[in-house]
Structures are given as structure tokens and as C-alpha cells.
Amino acid sequence: MEYTVGSIAPIFLSPVIAFVINAFFGRKLPRQGDWLATLSIFISFIFSARIFGDFVFGQFATDFFIHKTFTWFDLSHGSQIWKVDMGIYLDNMSAIMLLMVSGVAFLIHLFSTWYMDHDEKHGRFFVFLPLFTSAMLGLVLSDNLFSLFIFWEIMGFCSYSLIGIYNKKEKAGDASLKAFMTTRVGDVFLLLGIVALWMLLGSVNYVDIYAAIAEGKFDGQSVLGISFATFAALCIFLGAMGKSAQFPLHVWLPDAMMGPTPGSALIHAATMVTAGVWVSLRMYPLMVLGDITWFIAVIGAITAFGAATIATVQTDIKAVLAYSTLSQLGYMIIGVGVGSYNAAFMHVITHACFKACLFLSAGSIIHSVHEQEMPKLGGLRKYLPYTHFAMMACTLAIAGIPFFSGFVSKDRILGDALYYGFMSGQNPLLAIVPILGFAGAGLTAFYMFRMMFLTFYGENKQHHDNHGHGHGHHDAKGHKSHGHDIHHEHLDVRQNVPLLILAVFTLGFWFSGTLTGQSFGNLFGAKTEWFKILVEAPQVEKFVNHKREDFSKMDTREQSHLEHAHYHHQTGYAGPNPDEHKLHSAHTIGAIASIFIAFAGVLLAFLMYIKKSVNPWATRFPGLTKVLQNKYGFDDFYIDVLIKKGLLGLNRGLAWIDMGIYDRYVVDGAAAVNRVMYKVAKWFDNVVIDAIGVDGTGVAVNLFNLVLRIVQSGKIQFYFIMLVMVLASYIWTLNF
Amino acid sequence: MFIQLLFASSATLTVGCALGVLATKNLMHSCIFLLGSLMGVAGLFATLGADFVAVTQIMVYMGGVVILMLFAVMLTGGKDFISRAQNLLGLPSSMGNKWTYSVGGLVGLVLLLTNIRLISNVMNSHAPKVIGDEYPSTVSQIGHLLVKDHVLAFEISSVLLLGALVGAAIIARPRKQK
């Protein structure tokens, strides 16, 4: 196998070229260049598929990686290294991620060509979409934190543009600003972490960081009183929190649905939000070294549960999906925190597939019905059969029903969390992680089926309600909604094929490699449990003697030179090696519990919304519903408390100090002293100063003025003459 | 022999044209003399083996600075010339009069003497080296130096140029007359 840069670079470059062409000449192209963007992503997909095939189907061993790099600039001085390299780092994880990103992005592009047809923002949308995808692909390919940060910021900009693409709507503008500013908080920390690492190590290459961890370069280093590794890991994780919308910084993601639905699909599924998980996975050894995995797990658990509760009361179909994204991201972060490295990554992939499909289905509904408030929908099953099929498959997957992908990945995370919380001898308070995780899983099943039942089942309210179309219609389409009829679905390739393809990948056996988890029903050509075998936490010791490869050199290592590693239950805990038996029993318990919880959630939803035998929560717990509908008041908190109370309060406090203390005591007191002094001073003034001082000064100034007036002529040449003369006299008085 | 010839002619051109800049009363001629003087300096660079610097000098000064100055001279003629010619405001002529020349000459003389003192010191302390006739190519070395040792200065100067470009465009852009 040979890998040149030329066989990898097109993955990233072809969408960039499409972006450039669309940005400058898009208006002149037929269909405003959407076919070009789609084609470019397809090219990326082809190249990614080749790499995926080589890496996964036995070409390379588990720990194989390709690292090509060149020095961008080098400020090294003496023994201190300060350099920035740029390059490509490819391992099994990137190969899988590349295929997922390019594949999902391609389907989303294809769907968008249908969805954005006749939209006034059609061209602009297809300028940013390929750039967004290319930034994510570049982020996956990059071999160092610095270029990762560059792509990270490009994605931030693109999400800003995509969310606010309907720039005439004030809400969209607000949402885009909110997304930009909230992620910026995280980005500042990420940059801080990168700079800190650069300062210590002189390089921010992954391999250099791994090698430094293995060599113990972090030992004994501290900054601001805490260990350096903790500081750097915390900063980088805070950056990841911003991008992956974790608990305190999550407020931007639900608002991000202001953009067109395919754009949300791209933001929520394949690209932007997974970038945070991606960087946490890449920097996992640093997180372990910095001992912040418990923090990560807790943040993930809070997000997973909190978002799930909010999702249960949302009425906007896209809002439900947005909060479910938050919740699922929480699971990924739990996975990172509890050390189930490959399950967290697997959840990234499975989630990307079913969440993209869910969003595209929602887009299909919105585009057909021009309505996205669930209470106004219902009974769409017979109008949108393909959409119903795809969305049902995805809902089963996300709810964690067995044989679907969500079960495979989420169950593993939950099993590891169970072990982490109860059996690994950690702090007993950390039991909150599995508890919140399981509760969230149940809620997930509940709210997803609630959405399904409200949307596709029951009676159709569209025929009776002709007036409610205009409002609540967040996706301002270019054309007016007709208001009297649902478009019957016919098999439009661009609408339904992406949905159906993605729906196929909600089956669990693609990811677990087998249908049942045993050697029965193997996926053709792949290994059993290929995901577990191929993805493992980076073993930092390997990188100590790693030699960098020249950027332009061809990589021609043969398969025969490497042996396949065998799968161990090595899950990379921070603590002592996990007890194999305990872990296994934890997984068994977790699987049974999560199946039970999932079905309980489905049943509850069924009883509430189909049988109507249980009152919906809204009538039962109005107070709680109110809280949830306010999203725990985070938005209000940020605006009212943090900005209004916090900043304004600070201002008021400062004003009080100024007016109350300074004015009253210092100024007034000084006035009293002054009054006494005044009497003394008056005499002194009249006699001493006026007579001698002032008049004398006047005379002196007058004299001095005569000289200065000549010097300060305002004529630049005169100044120059003075300068030259001073210089000359200086030289003449020197003796050398 | 060529080098000597080139040196002699370049030095003559440099000094002669510089004197021309000083002597002429016509600003346009002054600019052209400056052009000649800068060409001479480029020739001197060439005799020092600095081929890249010499060509850059020609490129920047002839292709840019001098044409820019010619444009500036043309754009800033106007009424000024008439009023100056008749000395309406009582200020010295735009190209100087005998007073400004004598002041300038005096200061120049002082600086000349000062610098001769400096140079004589330098020449006494540094014994003149014997330099061979070879002129190795400097282009690739300068390229390496620019992106390695002097990369910071290189980047700063590029930012400076960008700033100058934008600043010049903003300062000189035509404004709406009231």
C-alpha cells in the first residue's frame, strides 16, 4: 500500500476548492453550484472510503498510524524547542471518522439540494456547507493542536454563518451570535491550553505530546498552584465543552436550529459538536494524566440527564432533536470520562448516523407540511411513509432498543459507567454518573417516542387547522406555505434516499460486527467486534521513539511487517487495571437494566400519547413543566444574572464605593481639612507666593520663553537641525 | 577590470546625480536625478556582490517610489506655484533660497566633518581586508535567512507593508467636497 500526501489531501482539498469556486462564481453556475459542492464531498468520500478499507479490513495493524509532517516555522533557540509543525496524522480512529464525516456530509448535501431548492439563500448555503465539511475533515486529519484550532475556528465561523443564514430574521441573528459567543468562551480556554502545552513542550503535535507524557516531562511542573497537566487538560476540556455544548456552555446548541434543517443536521450530527468529543479523545492521555476524568464524567452525566428532561416538554420537533443531541453528547463525554474510550467513539459514529437521519427526517416533515410544532402535527404516517420508516428506525436506535446501533454504543458506555460508579472503588459520590446516565436513557426513550407518536400517529390536525401555518414556522422558506394541503410524499431520490441509507446504518450489527455479539452472523469480511479491536486509547509509550516522516515521502510499509494486535479488555482506566470479571458483570447488569429502562420509557410514552390513559406531565406537574420549558432558566440566568445582575451589580458596587466611601469620607474630609488650611494658606499666598513666587516666575518664564519661542517654531526642519547638532556635539565630545 | 569600470561609473552616477538633486531648482528634474542616483547605488550594490539587493533596489525605486513621487509632484502643483513664484506670502521659495541653502550647507558641513572623524576611526581600527573577485550567488542564502533567522522581521515588515498600503489608500482617497 502506498500513501502519499496526494492520496490523502484531496479529502480535505476538494471541498475547499468547491467552496472557493462557489464563493466567487457560485451565482453564475447552474443551480448555484450545489452539484459542485455535493460532488466535492463525494470525492472526499471516495478517498476516505479507500483509507477506511485499508485500515479496517485488515491492511494495517491496530496500532498502525501514518504521520506526515513538515515544519511550518521553527523558533527554536539552543536546547529550547519552539516550533510548529503541520501535517497529517491518520490512524484507525481517523479513518473511521473520515468515512463517517464525509459519508454523512455527502448525504446531507444531497438532501439539501432538495430541501433548499427555490430558497433565496440556496447559493449562500452551498458556499458554507462544503467549507464546514472541509474544516471538519481537516480537523480530523490534522496532526497537531494548532492546525486543529485553526479548523476549529473555521467551523465556528461556518456555524455562525449557517445558523444566521436567514439574516433578515432577528431571531436567527441572535441565535448565530449566541452560538458564536458561547463557543468563544470555550475557544479561549482551548487556545490557552494549546499555548500552555506549546510553552512547556515546544510542540503541539499529538505524537510529541504523547511522547512527553510517556517520558514524564509533565512531572513536577505546575502552574497557578495546580499541576501543569491538570491545567492543560482542564483548559482543553473546557474548549471541548464549548464546542460539544456541555453543561454550562450548552445554551447555544438548541438555538442553533434557527438555520435550515440540513445545516442543523450537519452541525448536530457529523461535524461541529463531535469536534469537542474528538479533541477530548485525542487528548485522552493528557486528561488521564491531569486526573480530571471524574470531572469529565460528571459534566457529561449532568448534560445527559438535564437535556433529556428538557426534551420531554419541548413542542418544537427540532427542539426535541436539539436537546436529544445535547443529551447524547453528554453520553459521549461520560464515555470519555469513565474511560470507555472506544464506546465513546463508537457513540460518536452511531449518533452521527441516526441523528443526521433524524434531522433530515424532520427537514422532510417541515418541508412537506410547513409546520414544526408537534401539537399541530399528527397522523403523518400515511402521508410520509418513507420518512416514517427512517425516523422510526432512528428513534429505535437512539432509544437504545436491542439490535440497533444506539443500544450497542450507549449500553457499553452505561456498563462502563456502572462499573466506574459502583465497583471501581472510586469516590462514592461518583455513583451519580451511572444513576443520571440510566435515568437519562429512560427519558431518551420516552421523549423520542413522544415525538414519534405526536408526529406520525393519532389523527391528522392539518386539515382542520388552516390558520396556524404562518407562525411557529421557524424555517422561513422562500415561498409561501400553501396552508391547505400536505404534499404527498413521492419517491424523490434526493429527499428519501439519504434517509433510507442512513436508516440502514442504524442497525447495530454494522458496528458490533455481529448480529448477536457472538461469532454468529458476522459482517462479511470484517472482524468480530472490529470496532473494539481497532479503536483503543493511545498507548503513550509507543510514541517515545517515534521518528517523524517527511511530508512528501511515500509511505510504503507492507502489511507483512506488522502483526495484528489482539483485543484485550483494555479500557484504559486511570486507576489500577480493571477487574475483568467485575467489568463483565457490570456490562451484563448494565445491558439488562438499560433494555428494561428503555422499554419502560417507550411504554410510558405509549400510555401517555396513544392510549391517553396516563395524563401527560404538563397537566400533572405544571410547576416542573414550567421549569423545564424555561430550560432550567439558563438563558435567563446568563442574561439576567450574569450580565444584568453580575456586571451591573459590580458596577453598582463600584459606584457605591465611589459615592459612599470615597466621596463622603475622603472628599468631604479633605474639604474640612482644606478649610483650615485655607486660612493659613491665604496669608502665605498673599505674602510669599504672590509677591515673590508668581511674579518672579512670570519674569522667569518670560525670559525662558524668549529662548523657547525660537526653538519651538513648529518648523520641522528646524527640529531636524537641532537633532543633527546634538548628535554631532555628542560625537565630538566622545573620546574614542 | 569590468568591476572597476562599473564601480567608477556607478560612483560617478551616484554622486553626480545626488549633486543634481541638490542643485536643480526644478522638482521634476530633482526626481529624475534621484532616479539616477538610486540607479548608481544599485550599481554599487552590484559591485559589492549583492545582486538581489541591487535588483530589488531597481525594482522598488524605479518601478514604485520614483513614479509615485512623479505623480505626487504632478498632483500637487496648482496655485502654489504661482503664488510662490511671485512670493506673495513672504515665505522662502518652495525649492529653497540662499538662506536655506546656507543653513543646510552649514549643517551638512558640520555633519561631514563629524562623519569623517567617525570614518577615519573605523578605517584605522579595521585593517582593510583583501577580498577576492568571486561573487557567490546570494539569492538562495537570502531566501533561507529571510524565513529562518530573520523570520520575525520578515513577518513584521510584511505587516508594515500591508499597513502602509491600507493607510496610504485611506489617507489619500478622495473625499466629497462640501
Next chain:
Amino acid sequence: MNQTVVSYLSQYEFYDTLLALFKNNQGALAFTIYLLLSLAIVGMCATIGGLGTYAERKISADLQARIGPNRVGPYGLLQMLADGVKMMTKEDIMPFTADKMLFYLAPLLCLTGVFATLAVLPFSGGFIMADLNVGIFYLVAISSLVGVGVFLGGYASNSKWSMLGGMRGASQIISYEIPVTISILAITLLSGGMSFGTIVGHQGGLPHEWFIFHNPFSFLAFFVYGVGALAETNRAPFDLPEAESELVSGYHTEYTGMRFGFFALAEYIEVFVVCGVAASLFLGGYQVPGISLDILPIQAVQFVIFMTKTLLLYYVVIWIRWTFPRLRVDQLMAVCWKYLTPIAIFNLVGCAIWTVAFNGKSIAELIFGGGH
């Protein structure tokens, strides 16, 4: 070290006999060689410039279905001699209000700027006056003297038409220098050197080895260079400085006789130089297909090949002149700043990325294999 024609000739044996003829005085011999060669080149180029006027008339006549000059000599070939004689014998008129010094200087500056570029033009492997390390950079730099000449010609005449023409000419020349220089920079990036020897040496004799077909960006760069060079030489459709219908004849309105001839000669030779540069930068220059020997007779073949390519381009330039209408001033600047410069910068970046990504290989090498 800088390669020159003398150092090229010194590898042959007859150089030693020549040296003996000059009593082993290296300098004197080199001086003689340079003198003879520069006389030859200047004479040749002057002839080409003269023939240029003839070609222009004849080709334009052909394009407009006329006959063109046919009285003087066979096919009117001696027309240029007649023109020359006419110019030399005309009265040399100096406008009363002209700035005399600059009026004399301007045509000379134009002519100097053009003739100085001939020193680095690679007529063949050995027949190049001085293959400077900074060759192409020197050529670009020194040819900006023409802009000063044009400007001064316009200013010194002290007439409205001349002034407008001169201003237009100078601004046009310094503006179009930017895309031209940037597209040349893309080629130096590919060849890794600024000397003509290096640039031509990196190409081969056959079209797929030329830099124009090296990659998509250099293909675009050729056209950017072509358009920019047309504008820099004030050729139609960019001949605003001497637009007959607007400005009488622009910056050389007030010139007569041989001074006018200098301007015209400078323009025609500059077109030749620009075509030569395009030929050697993009079209393989003097490279002979399939022959890598370096013997003296090959030089003649190389010379013929170079001249063929250059004169073909020359024909294209004249063809364009008589085909396209003239641009407006605002269109002229828009073409330069809004289209050519961004495209040229895009080309430069693209060439850089191509060089890194494909290790400097051309498309042909990537497809057929081979190369370094």
C-alpha cells in the same frame, strides 16, 4: 556563479586561440566579445522592431482583406527602410514650452529600459549575454524604466494629450506589473530559481514538459501573464496611453523624427522581449526536443526554436491588436485589480500547494510516471 556568454565560450578550444590573439588579456577579450555580441543583439532587435512595423501593417491588411505595403521592394519588404529614412530626415521639433532636458531624456529612458532587458534574454543555451542568478527579476525590474520614460514623455511635452497619455501609461504600467510579477513568481516557484538557465533547464523540448502544462495553475498563469504583458507594453486592447481616437497619439504626440522612432522602436522591441520571456518561461524556451547534447551547432538549432516560438507569439499579439476593441480606463483598472491580481495570487498559492502536495511533479509526470 553567474553564467555568461564568455564563460560559456571559454569551454571551447577556439577560445584559447582567441585569447592568444589578445595576448592573454582576459578582460580585453571578454570586453570585445560582449561588445560584438551586444552590437549583434541590438542590431538584430532593431531589425526585428523595424520588421515589426512591417508585420503589423501586413498582418492587419491581411485581417482586413487589404493588400498592405507593396510598393517598396519585393512584397513591400523595404518599407521599413523607407520609414526609417523618413524618420531620420524629418525635422526634430521641440515644443516651445517643453521641458527640454526631460524631453530629450524620455525616449532614451524607454529605449534603455528595453535594451537592458536583452542582456538576460535566453536566445539559446550559450547565446545569452549574462545568465544572472536574478535573471527574471532583473528583467522585470529594469523594464519598469519604460514606465518612467512614458510618464516623462507625457509630462515634458507640456500638452494636454501628452500629459493624459503619460499619466495613463504610467499608472497602467505600474498596475499591471503586479499580476505579471506574481505569475512569474509562480513559475520561479516551480523551477526553484530566478535565472533563465534554471527556468528553461527545468523544462523539456516537448509540450508536456513545458511549464504551461505543468499544472492547472501554471496554465492559468500563462494567460494572466499574457494579458498583463499586453497591458504593460501598451498594446491593443490596452493601448489607452496612445489611443488615437481620444488622445491624438498619447504621450508621443509632440515627438517627431527619430525621437518618435525611439518610442516606436522601444514598443516593438518590448513586445518582442515580452514574447521571448513568455516563450522561455512557459513554452520551453530554446529547448530542443529529444536532444540533450551541448555542442555548438545545437546552439543554432536552439536559437531557431526560440525565435520561432517568440515570433509566433508576436504574431498572436498583432492578431489580438487588430481583433479586439479598446477598453475604457475604468475597465482597464478593474481588469487589473479585480480579476488579474486575485487570479494571479490564487495561482501562486495553488502552485505552492501543488509543489508541496505532488513533490513538484507535473501532470504528465503524475500520469505517465517518471520525473525526479
Next chain:
Amino acid sequence: MMSLGSYLIISLILFVIGLVVMLSRKNIVAILLGIELILNAAALNFVAYSRYVTNNLDGHIFSLFIIVVAAAEAAVGLAIVIRFFQIKETIHIDEATQLRN
């Protein structure tokens, strides 16, 4: 004939002439001409020292930067001159004394 001394003397002459031009002219453009001469004298010195004393190319780099700075200075300076002329209708240096009061 060619030695460090001769280059220094040429550069000195250039410098002094530039200075005198700067001081004796009252036209801002003419003063800029003088500045160009002075900058060139400095660049010449750098390159001469680079060849005869230090034997490395740092002097060349320095003179390149001088050329860069001179170009930037000319661009901005002439822009200011043109703006000044638009306001005052003159480029006499003695008119540019607004900051005096």
C-alpha cells in the same frame, strides 16, 4: 580603488547631500527625496560592511528591510502630502505648523 573606505566615503557624500536637500528645500516632496538619499546611504553602508567586515549576508537582509521601509514610508508620506495639498492647497513645509498652537 574598491575598498571599504571608498564605499564609506560615497555613502557619506550621499548622506550629507541628502541632509542638505532635506534642510534647504521647503517642498515636502523634495524633503522626501532627501530622506530617500539618506536611507540609501545607510543601505549602502550595510552592504559594504557585510562584504568587507562580517562576511555574512545579514547586511543584505538589513538593506532589504531598509528598502521595504523606504517604500512604505514613500507610500504613506506621499499620501499624506496629497491629503495635505487637498486641505491647504500648498505643500510648503512652513505651512505645516498646525501643532504649534
